[in-house]
Amino acid sequence: MAKVLVVYHSKTGNTEKMAQLVADGAEAAGADVKLRTPDDTTLEDLQEADAILLGSPTYYGHSAAAMRALLERSVRLHGKLEGKVGGAFSSSHNIGGGNETTVLDLIHALLIHGMIVQGFADGDHYGPVSIGAPDERVSEQARRFGEKNARLAAKLTGS
Numbered sequence: 619m620a621k622v623l624v625v626y627h628s629k630t631g632n633t634e635k636m637a638q639l640v641a642d643g644a645e646a647a648g649a650d651v652k653l654r655t656p657d658d659t660t661l662e663d664l665q666e667a668d669a670i671l672l673g674s675p676t677y678y679g680h681s682a683a684a685m686r687a688l689l690e691r692s693v694r695l696h697g698k699l700e701g702k703v704g705g706a707f708s709s710s711h712n713i714g715g716g717n718e719t720t721v722l723d724l725i726h727a728l729l730i731h732g733m734i735v736q737g738f739a740d741g742d743h744y745g746p747v748s749i750g751a752p753d754e755r756v757s758e759q760a761r762r763f764g765e766k767n768a769r770l771a772a773k774l775t776g777s
């Protein structure tokens with residue numbers, strides 16, 4: 619059973635709803651899922667996970683400071699997260715408001731950790747993005763994202 623860690627920051631609940639859908643998708647694929655906020659995430663949580671999926675609201679085209687703080691803490695694990703599965707998702711207020719740059723901002727950090735990031739040939743290519751709270755389309759994307767990343771982690775770990 620793959621271990622999937624979903625870490626989200628959310629001030630008004632939109633990214634939290636996405637995170638729950640991502641977790642539901644990963645669970646449906648048979649993963650052992652932990653849902654955490656950045657402040658509650660320990661370095662052990664990061665090290666134990668086979669897949670780490672990060673969700674943040676879009677703040678000026680980037681991730682929230684709380685998520686940056688976790689990434690900065692994670693430098694203590696530099697090199698130890700290599701080969702794990704990674705992915706990201708974001709909620710913004712506007713179409714064209716920077717949600718994809720936020721996802722890519724998070725993916726950059728995951729790649730620097732040496733993680734494996736899966737793109738999506740259809741739907742949201744970089745990771746699920748939502749305008750405000752997830753609607754039906756985003757809910758489907760978020761569940762599928764959780765499911766596909768959980769399956770990839772299971773395949774890579776042979777679990």
Ligand SMILES: Cc1cc2nc3c(=O)[nH]c(=O)nc-3n(C[C@H](O)[C@H](O)[C@H](O)COP(=O)(O)O)c2cc1C
Pocket residue numbers: 627628629630631632633634674675676677678679709710711712713714715716749750751
């Ligand atoms: C400090 C701050 C900066 C923001 N910057 C943007 C932005 O650049 N583009 C945008 O579309 N929305 C922006 N928003 C809106 C949030 O991304 C949006 O409301 C999001 O759905 C909030 O997610 P949450 O409910 O998980 O906190 C900003 C909100 C805050 C508080």
